[in-house]
Amino acid sequence: MSPRAPLSLAQQLSRSTGLQLILVASALGVLTYSLGRNSGLQRSENHRTTLPVVRITEKLSSKLREPIHLNELNQAAIKADPTLLKDFDKLGLRFWRQLNSFSVDYINYGATDGSFLGLEKTADNQLLHNEDSQRFGRGQITVFNLSKDGKRHQKDAIIPGMSATHEEAWYVDTVRAGTSTWSKVYSWEDQPEIHSISYNTPIYNPDQQLLGVIGVDMVINQLSTWLQQAWRNEVGLALIVEADGTLIASSNPAIPVTQGAGQPKRRSLSEIRKPLPQAFHRLIGPSQSTPNKQGAQGSFNTAPQLHHQDGSAFMLKATPWGGEHGLNWVLLTAISADRAIGQANRNLGIAMAISLTALASALVINRRLIQRILQPLLALQQASQSTEEQIRRHGDPQTLNLGYRCELNPDSGQELLELNTAIQAMVKAFNELTDNLSAKEKQITTLYREQHAKDEQTLALMSNKLKVSLEAASIAHEVNQPLSIIKLTAQSLLRPQNSEGQQALPREMQRQIAVLNEQAERVGQITDQIKAMLRSSTGKHVRLDLRDVIQNSLMYIRSNVRVARTWITAPAPLDGGDGPPAWIDGDAIQLQIALINLLKNAIEALSHSHSSIDQPEIVLTLIEQPNHWTIVVSDNGPGLAENISTDLPLATSKEAGSGLGLFIVRSAMESHNGQLELTNNPNRAGTRAALVLPKPR
Known part of the structure; x- marks a missing residue:
């Protein structure tokens, strides 16, 4: 027996898809049966179950809201007029009006001493006044008919044997709960054949002592009548x-x-x-x-x-x-649900007929579709194999651009036509990529070299700065040791001589020692500034509000330089008021040191020329620009000297100044990618110092 020839793709697709269609159709038939049977039931649930239930629950909720509303009204009335609880005629008239206005069956009040007042609406809509009190006799319910205006008309009945205290659920459950609540269903003490449910509220005096309970009853027989109507x-x-x-x-x-x-x-x-x-x-x-x-x-x-x-x-x-x-x-x-079941059976027959028709049509269409797909697929396969061979030869430098050509019949199907177009576009893009690869490689190499050079320059600059910082820190440390000895020696020589027989130093020598001590103090301040600058240069940048930096700096200056307290002015948002934040990324310590140095420079300039200025003034402002914030310190002092270059590292206009303060300010601005602008005021005398800081991105 010769071996069986392998099935063609068309045969495999026909058999597999045919089997799948049969299975799918069978599943759809079962599903259609289930859906057809349940569709009517679903409609029945939606239209015959859900809607009536929603309607009944909404009406029931509305009906039960009336007792809650009445109790809230009565509780408010009793709070406004506590005498209502002692005047049963006045309270009964109020209950009578409410029974005429709301669809409730009973409104009552029970006091802690066992007395009771209740207004009842009977099944024939007759209103009765029920009272167990001292004036009609405790331990019995006295029933009165009511006139058209709600007043007691005539005595209708007397029901003896009432309990001395309230023992029914409407009272006991409410007192136990200590708050407004629905009672459980209970039977009336005077009419055991009547069952009702009651919404009750405890009444307390201002000292939180229980006075009694007010409640509204709904008789369940009346609730059945209501449900029958609904x-x-x-x-x-x-x-x-x-x-x-x-x-x-x-x-x-x-x-x-x-x-x-x-x-x-x-x-x-x-x-x-x-x-x-x-x-x-x-x-x-x-x-x-x-x-x-x-x-x-x-x-x-x-x-x-x-x-x-x-x-x-x-x-x-x-x-x-x-x-x-x-x-x-x-x-x-x-x-x-009878109508729903009948509709479900009709839907089942229609669905089964549609399923059988769809199965036969699907088998015919599937066969034709397979034949139409295979023809263009063969053409695509041949064209793709040709392109594959060209790609394998692409390692040869002399290889020409890839070529791809496949002509498909317009009836080949939209998906296959789009696939052919996509392959052509891919081949075209590959050829363009090959043509531009060399140029891109050169461009990348050039960019890499330029960036590498920039990185080397940046690294060298950082290394130099680190070296200078370490050397400065070492020098400051070494200077402090002999400087401390000089200061101690000078201070000991200047200390008053109290020992008898010890000769005082000459006045000129004392003056020279004082100068020595003063200069030693100045050198100490300079070394402290150098160390502060080095400490702040390593700070971590975080998101901060410039208004906080300004307020902390003002607090420091006003606490340590008391003479200049009245000289400094700033707008309210900067000087303790509320205002919008001025966000930057930076180090608060560095910025405070820089701002304090500028304020000290302005104070020193005004102090030296204080006698020639009517009113010394330092104005601190914060200006917002689209991309940066500017802190401006402006004074009305003598201004910058003409022979001073603000670009020098240690520039100063003071006779005994070192210029280290401005150097610290510039260093802080460099670490924040900002700049220091130092000029004379354009419209008046004095100096204008500005710290320009970029906004966060």
Whole structure:
């Protein structure tokens, strides 16, 4: 048997892509089935579950906000008029007006001594005044009808046997919490058949002593009536339950919230033998084992679930509610999904037909596409092989530029045409790169040599500066040792002679020794300046505000040169005020030393000519330019001498000056890439010294 010939690319592509298309089509069919079945259910969830639930929760939140609002109003009224708590007629009239304005069932107040006042709205919208107080008898509820203007009309009933203190949840829960809170559902002491929930607020006097509790009740039977009205346009069932499954309200009158007579008990989902309540019981079943308020709302599945019952389908959803109010309620909704199921089945049939048609079309198109692709690919392969051979010969210096030529049919496909164009552009760019390589190499070599020369010059300059700095530091250190001996000797000779019989030094000799001591002090100051300059030259540049440098320098000068305190003036932002920062990158110590030297020079110039100047003045300003900041120290002294060159390293106009101060200033400016400008004032007498510092990039 002869060996099987290898499959061509067309055969391999046909088989592999055909198999892939079959697999993809099968997967798409299954996916389409699932999506078609669930699309109707998704619409049902969005339009028949989410929207009604949102509507009910919003209405419920709005309804429960009314008791909160009423308590806030009553609390504010009692704070403004504490006598309300003692005048039950006045307080009852206020409650009456609120019952007429808001959809609540009961507003009450209970004092710490057990007295009680409550205004009640009955099921037939009749308003009653309930009071347990000293004037009508403690230990009983006296019930009055109310006239149209809210006043007590006539006694309707007396309910004896009331507790001496308040024992119901509305009072006990609130006192225990110490703040406004919703109570748990409880039955009224005087009417055990009525269950309600109450929002209550404790009332304290200015000494934080409890006076009583005000509250607003919502009867859960009335809440069921409200839920029936809100749910009347929906097909299904809505229940409001606590996390343990105990009913609070029902949209179906056939499922009452309470059962039994005398003292009816609230029902639980597990006790209702009807399909939908039982389905709800299974939906939130895990929460019944953890009925605490902190974790119950997150202990059951809140995603919609499909439930089939007697040939009908319902979408069940459990929505936690009331956590922000301290309530642990769950809104349970069951909405008919029959229409969604029918739509899902129709979508399934359409999707399967489309999938089969698409599969057959894809197989035909795939075969034709493969044939059209292979022809231009062969042409591209041949042209690329020709170019590859030229690249292999490119090491020969005499090799000509690369050549590439491939003519494709316009019907070859946009992608292949673009690929051919890209290869042509690549070959052209390669040829241009080859032509320019030599010139680029020469240019790079030249730039490298120039940069290398600059680096060598910079290194030599840094080496010279380091050498000079080290020599200066060594000289200053060596000078300080004999200088200290000279200073001590001179000071000891100048010290008054107290020993008897010791002859005092001649006056001329004392004067000469004083001159010697003064000059030794001056040499010491010069060496200190040299060491300060060397220390500051190694500072680290950081981001700083020039206003801080100026303020610190002014503080130093005014503390150490008291005679010049009134001479120096500066604008408010520079002299202790607030202003925008003047940022630079630099060393604060270097800049302060430089600025202090300029200020000292100005003070010394004004001191020597103080008698000839009416009012010595030194003005310090900060000027902002687009690329730099300028600190200007201007005085009204004699100005610079004409024979002084400010370009000399140690230039000075003082008779005993060394010029080292200006040298320190210039050194600081060089380390900050700045410059020192020293001129006479253009419009008046005196000197203008400017420190120009670049802004950070």
